[in-house]
Amino acid sequence: MESLTLPAVRHAYGTVKLPGSKSISNRTLLLAALAQGDTEIHELLASDDTQRMLDALRILGVKLEQTGLHQWQVHGTCGEFPVKQAALFLGNAGTAFRPLTAALALSHGNYELSGIARMHERPIGDLVDTLNAAGAAIEYLQNPGFPPLHIRPATLNTSEALRVRGDVSSQFLTALLMALPLTGEEARIEVIGELISKPYIDITLNLMRQFGIEVLREHWRTFTIPAGSRYKSPGIVHVEGDASSASYFLAAGAIGQGPVTVEGVGRNSIQGDVRFVEALERMGADVNTGDHWIKVHSTPGKLKALDMDCNHIPDAAMTLAILALFADGTSTLRNIASWRVKETDRLAAMATELRKVGAVVEEGNDYLRITPPDALTPNACIDTYDDHRMAMCFSLVALGGVPIVINDPNCVAKTFPDYFERFSALVHA
Numbered sequence: 297m298e299s300l301t302l303p304a305v306r307h308a309y310g311t312v313k314l315p316g317s318k319s320i321s322n323r324t325l326l327l328a329a330l331a332q333g334d335t336e337i338h339e340l341l342a343s344d345d346t347q348r349m350l351d352a353l354r355i356l357g358v359k360l361e362q363t364g365l366h367q368w369q370v371h372g373t374c375g376e377f378p379v380k381q382a383a384l385f386l387g388n389a390g391t392a393f394r395p396l397t398a399a400l401a402l403s404h405g406n407y408e409l410s411g412i413a414r415m416h417e418r419p420i421g422d423l424v425d426t427l428n429a430a431g432a433a434i435e436y437l438q439n440p441g442f443p444p445l446h447i448r449p450a451t452l453n454t455s456e457a458l459r460v461r462g463d464v465s466s467q468f469l470t471a472l473l474m475a476l477p478l479t480g481e482e483a484r485i486e487v488i489g490e491l492i493s494k495p496y497i498d499i500t501l502n503l504m505r506q507f508g509i510e511v512l513r514e515h516w517r518t519f520t521i522p523a524g525s526r527y528k529s530p531g532i533v534h535v536e537g538d539a540s541s542a543s544y545f546l547a548a549g550a551i552g553q554g555p556v557t558v559e560g561v562g563r564n565s566i567q568g569d570v571r572f573v574e575a576l577e578r579m580g581a582d583v584n585t586g587d588h589w590i591k592v593h594s595t596p597g598k599l600k601a602l603d604m605d606c607n608h609i610p611d612a613a614m615t616l617a618i619l620a621l622f623a624d625g626t627s628t629l630r631n632i633a634s635w636r637v638k639e640t641d642r643l644a645a646m647a648t649e650l651r652k653v654g655a656v657v658e659e660g661n662d663y664l665r666i667t668p669p670d671a672l673t674p675n676a677c678i679d680t681y682d683d684h685r686m687a688m689c690f691s692l693v694a695l696g697g698v699p700i701v702i703n704d705p706n707c708v709a710k711t712f713p714d715y716f717e718r719f720s721a722l723v724h725a
């Protein structure tokens with residue numbers, strides 16, 4: 297297996313222009329494909345997850361043209377995919393698999409959806425149950441509750457509220473919200489159980505609004521899509537920089553004194569992961585924010601340990617687990633059970649790999665408690681479990697003045713193909 301050795305460094309400073317947000321890119325592609333009119337998308341993320349969505353839409357008959365390095369023109373289909381029989385391979389992209397499942401359940405065709413082996417271990421039963429209860433015809437091709445799926449033509453009845461569980465992944469609710477306007481009827485969704493990862497629902501509602509649909513939200517329980525809702529292209533959509541990808545550089549600024557500036561997200565961001573900076577501030581770093589940039593620096597010395605509910609920032613919270621190695625005591629990251637059903641079991645993977653660099657780690661069902669070592673272990677070989685965030689997170693250990701080996705570094709391609717080039721340009725002995 298390929299591996300990458302990152303040399304020992306102590307400082308991080310400079311400016312990084314962020315790649316586009318994965319969450320905004322894949323939502324925008326789907327909504328632009330379903331809309332009336334053409335949409336020009338600027339700063340679209342170029343990565344494995346967005347490539348899976350682009351490939352799928354093309355197979356479904358959507359006309360897509362690349363008009364610049366990160367610029368695409370999408371010709372809207374007015375809610376009707378031209379191709380009615382297709383097999384789609386969606387890799388490990390949750391933001392493609394879940395929303396396309398719901399949209400295709402309403403598209404009156406025969407579709408097979410599959411992914412990599414790990415995608416076939418990631419749950420989708422809550423979404424399928426909700427859609428089938430409303431009349432959809434979705435079957436499991438292997439294990440009940442999991443991809444791959446076969447979707448047959450069916451008509452959904454939305455006269456009664458659709459009830460969906462919210463405590464495994466918010467992507468099920470996102471998928472229903474984005475797809476139900478295709479019925480043209482009023483649709484109500486009731487969330488059962490505590491909704492996790494709430495800020496991702498805000499991204500969904502924000503983008504639906506940009507495409508002309510205003511969802512009525514009552515607390516985090518009930519969502520109503522008005523009758524006659526239709527997606528209309530706003531003309532141009534600018535994709536913000538990815539706030540989760542920003543977390544690695546912002547953390548580098550906190551560990552390696554900075555200043556590190558990320559460009560592409562700022563105080564007006566629609567992404568919940570910008571709230572990662574609140575944790576950085578609590579740990580003692582200095583944060584400045586403009587409309588489209590965030591800057592972090594810190595004074596030499598240890599960061600303050602943290603005890604935090606991380607449910608609202610599940611992806612950036614992984615970066616906090618690495619920051620805990622540089623803190624003055626034991627840190628606890630709480631309410632992160634969803635880590636177990638992502639690219640890998642991230643609670644187990646993070647605990648195992650943090651121990652390799654010398655930390656003492658307690659792995660709970662839904663929390664991690666991390667006590668940093670007196671000295672980090674040099675030359676630890678970090679397994680990344682085909683999880684882009686494991687690879688990006690552990691690069692930060694090099695800032696503790698120890699070399700570190702990252703196995704299978706190319707797994708970062710899921711959301712950030714040139715991450716290691718950007719990281720290496722920012723860090724200094």
Ligand SMILES: O=C(O)C1=C[C@@H](OP(=O)(O)O)[C@@H](O)[C@H](O)C1
Binds near residue numbers: 318470496
């Ligand atoms: O809707 C989205 O864009 C996402 C929602 C989150 O998933 P969960 O809702 O499963 O926590 C997040 O972890 C994922 O990277 C992207």
Ligand SMILES: C=C(OP(=O)(O)O)C(=O)O
Binds near residue numbers: 389638639711
């Ligand atoms: C959980 C993630 O991805 P997905 O969109 O596939 O759920 C992630 O990017 O951390």
